Amino acid sequence: MNETSDLSLTTLKDVAREAGVSIATVDRVLHNRPGVRKATVQRVEETIARLGFRPQAAAAELARGRSYRFCFVMPKSLNVFMAEIQEHVILERAWLAARRTLVDVVETDVFDAAALTETLEDIGRRYDGLAVVALDHPRVRAAIDDLVEAGVQVVTLVSDVPSSRRAHYVGIDNIAAGRTAGSLIGRFVGGRKGKVAVIAGSMALSDHTDRFIGISRVMGSDFPDLELMMPIEGRDDDAANQTIAARLIAENPDLVGIYNIGAGTAGIGAALADAGRSGDVVFVGHDLTVHTRRFLLIGLMDAVISQNPGREAHSALRILQALARKEPISPAQEVIGIDIIIRENLP
Amino acid sequence: MNETSDLSLTTLKDVAREAGVSIATVDRVLHNRPGVRKATVQRVEETIARLGFRPQAAAAELARGRSYRFCFVMPKSLNVFMAEIQEHVILERAWLAARRTLVDVVETDVFDAAALTETLEDIGRRYDGLAVVALDHPRVRAAIDDLVEAGVQVVTLVSDVPSSRRAHYVGIDNIAAGRTAGSLIGRFVGGRKGKVAVIAGSMALSDHTDRFIGISRVMGSDFPDLELMMPIEGRDDDAANQTIAARLIAENPDLVGIYNIGAGTAGIGAALADAGRSGDVVFVGHDLTVHTRRFLLIGLMDAVISQNPGREAHSALRILQALARKEPISPAQEVIGIDIIIRENLP
DNA sequence: AACGAAATGAGTTGCGCACCTCGAGAAATT
DNA sequence: AATTTCTCGAGGTGCGCAACTCATTTCGTT
Numbered sequence: 001m002n003e004t005s006d007l008s009l010t011t012l013k014d015v016a017r018e019a020g021v022s023i024a025t026v027d028r029v030l031h032n033r034p035g036v037r038k039a040t041v042q043r044v045e046e047t048i049a050r051l052g053f054r055p056q057a058a059a060a061e062l063a064r065g066r067s068y069r070f071c072f073v074m075p076k077s078l079n080v081f082m083a084e085i086q087e088h089v090i091l092e093r094a095w096l097a098a099r100r101t102l103v104d105v106v107e108t109d110v111f112d113a114a115a116l117t118e119t120l121e122d123i124g125r126r127y128d129g130l131a132v133v134a135l136d137h138p139r140v141r142a143a144i145d146d147l148v149e150a151g152v153q154v155v156t157l158v159s160d161v162p163s164s165r166r167a168h169y170v171g172i173d174n175i176a177a178g179r180t181a182g183s184l185i186g187r188f189v190g191g192r193k194g195k196v197a198v199i200a201g202s203m204a205l206s207d208h209t210d211r212f213i214g215i216s217r218v219m220g221s222d223f224p225d226l227e228l229m230m231p232i233e234g235r236d237d238d239a240a241n242q243t244i245a246a247r248l249i250a251e252n253p254d255l256v257g258i259y260n261i262g263a264g265t266a267g268i269g270a271a272l273a274d275a276g277r278s279g280d281v282v283f284v285g286h287d288l289t290v291h292t293r294r295f296l297l298i299g300l301m302d303a304v305i306s307q308n309p310g311r312e313a314h315s316a317l318r319i320l321q322a323l324a325r326k327e328p329i330s331p332a333q334e335v336i337g338i339d340i341i342i343r344e345n346l347p
Numbered sequence: 348m349n350e351t352s353d354l355s356l357t358t359l360k361d362v363a364r365e366a367g368v369s370i371a372t373v374d375r376v377l378h379n380r381p382g383v384r385k386a387t388v389q390r391v392e393e394t395i396a397r398l399g400f401r402p403q404a405a406a407a408e409l410a411r412g413r414s415y416r417f418c419f420v421m422p423k424s425l426n427v428f429m430a431e432i433q434e435h436v437i438l439e440r441a442w443l444a445a446r447r448t449l450v451d452v453v454e455t456d457v458f459d460a461a462a463l464t465e466t467l468e469d470i471g472r473r474y475d476g477l478a479v480v481a482l483d484h485p486r487v488r489a490a491i492d493d494l495v496e497a498g499v500q501v502v503t504l505v506s507d508v509p510s511s512r513r514a515h516y517v518g519i520d521n522i523a524a525g526r527t528a529g530s531l532i533g534r535f536v537g538g539r540k541g542k543v544a545v546i547a548g549s550m551a552l553s554d555h556t557d558r559f560i561g562i563s564r565v566m567g568s569d570f571p572d573l574e575l576m577m578p579i580e581g582r583d584d585d586a587a588n589q590t591i592a593a594r595l596i597a598e599n600p601d602l603v604g605i606y607n608i609g610a611g612t613a614g615i616g617a618a619l620a621d622a623g624r625s626g627d628v629v630f631v632g633h634d635l636t637v638h639t640r641r642f643l644l645i646g647l648m649d650a651v652i653s654q655n656p657g658r659e660a661h662s663a664l665r666i667l668q669a670l671a672r673k674e675p676i677s678p679a680q681e682v683i684g685i686d687i688i689i690r691e692n693l694p
Numbered sequence: 695a696a697c698g699a700a701a702t703g704a705g706t707t708g709c710g711c712a713c714c715t716c717g718a719g720a721a722a723t724t
Numbered sequence: 725a726a727t728t729t730c731t732c733g734a735g736g737t738g739c740g741c742a743a744c745t746c747a748t749t750t751c752g753t754t
Binding site: 012027 | 709710711712713714
Binding site: 056097180188337341344 | 657684
């Protein structure tokens with residue numbers, strides 16, 4: 001093994017000695033506790049800066065003796081994507097437990113503002129922080145704001161509540177995601193003219209409307225030869241989506257592209273395969289699952305727009321931990337990118 | 348604030364009491380130290396499992412009192428991508444310092460096996476772990492193996508040395524990256540016939556050859572109408588690449604695509620712009636920089652294949668820390684994806 | 695049966711910090 | 725001048741664990 005390469009780290013004691021005060025005073029300054037003259041505060045702070053003192057995380061953590069409880073509030077009917085987020089949270093549990101941190105996951109009907117609000121009010125205060133897949137609704141916003149007011153850290157996950165006082169949003173920019181899908185479809189179509197159909201889960205969900213806004217904009221500006229159809233709602237359901245897609249294919253011989261805004265991609269894929277149009281209709285959807293992965297491999301789908309569930313879970317946890325410990329966050333690190341996945345870069 | 352939600356964590360003491368042994372014995376079992384009867388070991392282990400005991404990271408860290416030193420060995424002439432990795436390492440320094448961890452960055456000529464080997468031999472043993480941007484060469488491999496033998500943790504970064512005993516490779520699958528680039532070019536060309544030119548830095552670098560292998564395969568199988576030209580080496584240099592690209596454009600009226608395998612994208616972009624061909628030649632390159640970002644925005648480039656430098660730096664550090672502390676690593680978490688970036692999903 | 699060596703156990707110390715008490719001196723107020 | 729308030733030093737305690745010392749037991753060997 002290597003020689004112990006001690007960094008000769010400066011400790012509280014060093015700072016106290018150098019500043020000519022007691023450890024207690026340094027501690028008071030460090031935690032903005034009252035009872036220290038301004039001049040002394042300044043002197044101590046100067047010494048801290050000069051020595052480059054940083055409290056050692058391990059010692060602070062141990063002495064503080066606090067434990068932390070976080071909770072992920074997820075949709076009751078977990079689709080594959082949500083299930084993967086949850087799975088990653090579970091995976092991190094052991095690691096977190098060694099750091100006195102407990103994570104729960106509760107499921108609720110996040111599409112029902114009343115139910116979600118009730119859940120938040122019921123359990124929110126039992127935790128130090130919450131990651132919420134939230135509906136953007138005034139009542140939900142109020143519930144979040146109340147929790148923040150009560151000192152609970154809140155981050156929104158996947159779907160944002162922009163006007164609330166949540167500390168962070170962990171997820172992608174859905175307008176940009178829609179733009180990305182539109183641009184890929186436009187380019188993959190390869191100069192042909194025709195219609196592009198859009199199937200959504202529900203236009204009451206802000207992420208779905210955002211994505212439609214995105215594709216509308218890019219189609220209007222970059223691909224004037226393509227006609228974007230109005231979105232049809234299939235409630236993220238495979239069967240419903242299959243029916244919708246089959247009708248779209250039958251009724252529109254000039255269909256050149258399909259964009260599935262939400263889940264239920266398997267149904268659309270089945271309809272395309274049934275119609276024997278897998279080769280010439282460009283098909284782009286969201287979220288990498290067993291289905292979309294297979295569709296990419298067999299060439300039925302052309303691209304999947306995805307946000308990495310593991311990264312989102314990890315990022316949410318990291319942010320909650322930092323917030324609870326009042327540590328700084330570097331927002332650039334926490335940006336969730338819009339992943340474009342084609343057959344060739346499948347992870 | 349919330350009531351202190353103690354997780355009532357089990358401690359060493361609890362385990363000792365429950366198992367009817369002393370703390371010291373539990374400690375011996377925990378660290379496989381000798382001097383405990385087999386039956387006792389079993390009893391203690393059973394108790395640990397039953398109580399779900401996990402050593403608290405903070406306390407262990409503090410008691411261990413060790414500090415850690417890591418070093419990033421980077422190319423001397425930093426291109427933008429490498430500089431960004433370095434920047435992220437610097438950014439994490441404060442956080443790491445609070446965890447008794449020091450990170451250095453040294454620059455060396457990683458393309459010169461002798462120089463790189465010497466650097467590794469010189470400084471390697473001063474550290475607990477190294478992240479190396481390495482040339483795949485027998486001497487380098489031997490140097491890495493020697494370090495591993497001596498107990499230094501080694502991960503390769505961006506460019507792998509597959510046959511060495513390095514613990515991990517942090518970077519992308521470059522064959523897949525080449526395939527991805529090829530597939531995008533093929534599809535963006537939109538059915539036209541013609542030639543696709545390839546400009547590389549040096550075919551002595553394994554990541555560059557790998558990428559060429561990738562694009563060759565996908566072109567051969569998926570796009571028979573396109574003729575892939577042999578790669579021309581421009582040493583990742585803007586001026587050289589500009590000359591090369593200008594000649595390619597002039598001499599090949601049927602040029603429909605350019606793939607830049609390495610750096611020096613700005614030169615190629617300039618040549619394309621000069622020739623007034625920015626619209627109809629599909630141009631794909633690597634790594635998101637100020638140049639490639641601008642090219643994407645003005646439509647001169649069609650896509651950038653990228654590996655996220657921040658993520659790579661972070662991942663390398665995380666792996667080194669886990670290795671040094673003998674903590675488990677979840678490989679799935681550490682996979683670096685191949686990012687496809689077009690104008691619409693620019694971060 | 696006697697002896698040394700190995701096996702096993704109990705107890706102790708200290709890591710660096712947060713948080714607490716107590717009391718002395720200084721400054722401000724009455 | 726008496727009182728209150730502010731400022732600050734001194735000191736202690738304990739967080740949970742790693743790592744150590746030393747006492748005791750067990751065992752194999754002579």
